[in-house]
Amino acid sequence: MHRFRYQGEALFVEETDAAGLAERYGTPLYVYSAGTIVDHYERLLSSLRALNPLICYAVKANSNLALLRLLASRGSGFDLVSGGELYRILRAGGDPARSTFAGVGKTAQEIKEALEAGIYSFVVESREELEVIDRVAARLGKRAPVALRVNPDVGARTHAKVKTGVAESKFGISPEEIEGLYRQLPHFSHVSLRGIQFHIGSQIRDVEPFEEAVRRVIPLVEIARDRFGAEFFDIGGGLGIAYEEALQSGDPGWWESKAQWATPAHYAERLLPLLGPLKLRIIVEPGRLLVGNAGILLTRVLYRKNRPQKKFVIVDAGMNDLVRPALYGSFHQIVPVARRSGEWVEADVVGPVCESGDCFAASRRMAPVESGDLLAIFSTGAYGFSMASQYNSRPRPAEVLVDGANHRLIRLRESYEDLVRGEGIDEGEIAPGLSGRADGASGQAGENESLTRDQAGRKEKP
Numbered sequence: 369m370h371r372f373r374y375q376g377e378a379l380f381v382e383e384t385d386a387a388g389l390a391e392r393y394g395t396p397l398y399v400y401s402a403g404t405i406v407d408h409y410e411r412l413l414s415s416l417r418a419l420n421p422l423i424c425y426a427v428k429a430n431s432n433l434a435l436l437r438l439l440a441s442r443g444s445g446f447d448l449v450s451g452g453e454l455y456r457i458l459r460a461g462g463d464p465a466r467s468t469f470a471g472v473g474k475t476a477q478e479i480k481e482a483l484e485a486g487i488y489s490f491v492v493e494s495r496e497e498l499e500v501i502d503r504v505a506a507r508l509g510k511r512a513p514v515a516l517r518v519n520p521d522v523g524a525r526t527h528a529k530v531k532t533g534v535a536e537s538k539f540g541i542s543p544e545e546i547e548g549l550y551r552q553l554p555h556f557s558h559v560s561l562r563g564i565q566f567h568i569g570s571q572i573r574d575v576e577p578f579e580e581a582v583r584r585v586i587p588l589v590e591i592a593r594d595r596f597g598a599e600f601f602d603i604g605g606g607l608g609i610a611y612e613e614a615l616q617s618g619d620p621g622w623w624e625s626k627a628q629w630a631t632p633a634h635y636a637e638r639l640l641p642l643l644g645p646l647k648l649r650i651i652v653e654p655g656r657l658l659v660g661n662a663g664i665l666l667t668r669v670l671y672r673k674n675r676p677q678k679k680f681v682i683v684d685a686g687m688n689d690l691v692r693p694a695l696y697g698s699f700h701q702i703v704p705v706a707r708r709s710g711e712w713v714e715a716d717v718v719g720p721v722c723e724s725g726d727c728f729a730a731s732r733r734m735a736p737v738e739s740g741d742l743l744a745i746f747s748t749g750a751y752g753f754s755m756a757s758q759y760n761s762r763p764r765p766a767e768v769l770v771d772g773a774n775h776r777l778i779r780l781r782e783s784y785e786d787l788v789r790g791e792g793i794d795e796g797e798i799a800p801g802l803s804g805r806a807d808g809a810s811g812q813a814g815e816n817e818s819l820t821r822d823q824a825g826r827k828e829k830p
């Protein structure tokens with residue numbers, strides 16, 4: 369269950385009133401409930417108890433160090449997709465030996481960093497990537513643990529932009545190609561096959577696609593286990609949550625029975641008989657499920673605008689802070705932080721960004737609001753801050769973690785200075801010696817790659 373409730377007319381996050389948080393830390397403000405995250409983690413673990421699973425939290429959903437630390441302290445491993453995410457989990461005290469590294473475009477540098485950190489397994493998405501991993505491992509005198517990501521060509525009822533298990537998507541390797549790779553694997557002398565993985569997409573709330581994917585991939589898993597000694601089967605993440613009526617139902621999504629959606633009992637009931645007999649370590653990679661309904665975005669109403677055709681509520685959060693509605697047309701419940709009586713209105717809730725798509729809710733029936741009021745945008749713990757940008761030169765918002773009656777800032781609101789960090793106007797101001805002339809007369813012109821300050825001088829070639 370999530371821990372956001374009205375007490376009287378005031379919205380509370382655990383035992384902390386939301387309005388007080390907005391006063392103290394300003395808006396827009398992401399607020400997370402630690403109790404909700406831990407509850408979701410423990411519930412998932414117990415629903416799959418019979419498999420003794422390893423949960424690898426998908427860092428991309430929300431990569432704040434404090435959340436990573438919280439999950440690591442409960443024993444969670446991590447699903448990573450970049451060198452930056454590896455850096456984050458190391459900073460947060462996460463264990464690379466309980467973490468996997470997926471993604472279709474790992475660079476040789478990222479592969480080297482993960483090998484040196486002692487990653488539990490790469491999740492390989494192409495033959496060419498496998499070759500690079502083999503080469504980097506050889507150079508380091510190591511053997512790289514790898515899993516192959518299977519694209520099982522299973523569709524799922526979710527947004528087209530977040531389906532990843534269909535043959536047309538860029539992810540994974542087809543079953544036929546994997547069979548070919550099995551034959552060639554002995555030639556890769558610096559990798560060992562540790563597992564098989566699939567991940568078919570995100571915000572999926574039916575069990576059938578997961579079951580279908582497991583069934584299709586099991587024959588490949590059995591070969592990996594019997595011929596190559598593979599030890600795990602990773603069935604990815606993608607479990608959906610309730611966005612509709614998230615507050616009223618108290619439903620983090622998937623746990624409680626809802627006529628049209630699967631429950632964890634249902635999921636377990638259907639998958640355990642398939643997975644149990646494999647006698648392998650089972651890994652799951654949930655992101656949204658653990659943190660999605662554990663976060664809200666607090667925003668203040670700046671202005672209202674009433675036209676005969678439409679009413680607008682203009683708030684101080686924008687699509688740069690929360691891009692999901694603009695990107696996917698996704699629904700987020702929006703409620704007042706302090707309820708007032710009066711007639712409900714139908715309005716568009718929009719942000720200040722100069723795009724018509726900067727709209728959190730279109731023609732939404734909502735409780736009456738006045739300028740200065742606070743609103744809470746629900747179910748924004750996943751893919752909220754982690755997809756935020758500085759578009760329109762808007763500093764990214766602050767983040768706060770609530771635990772009971774305690775609250776603490778876990779990310780400072782950005783300043784104008786943060787907006788221009790790393791930019792330079794004059795020659796040599798930010799990277800002395802790097803500038804040059806097209807004819808190669810000086811500096812490192814022709815490198816044809818832009819370097820970050822950290823990367824300069826330590827590029828790993830594939």
Ligand SMILES: Cc1ncc(COP(=O)(O)O)c(C=O)c1O
Pocket residue numbers: 426429447470471567569570571604605606607653654655656657750
């Ligand atoms: C490889 C991988 N694992 C896990 C996830 C987590 O997905 P979700 O947040 O839907 O559980 C993703 C994102 O879809 C992913 O790409």
Ligand SMILES: N[C@@H](CCCC[NH3+])C(=O)O
Pocket residue numbers: 428530570571692750751755
């Ligand atoms: N960003 C997407 C989910 C993508 C999952 C990443 N593999 C969302 O907000 O729903």
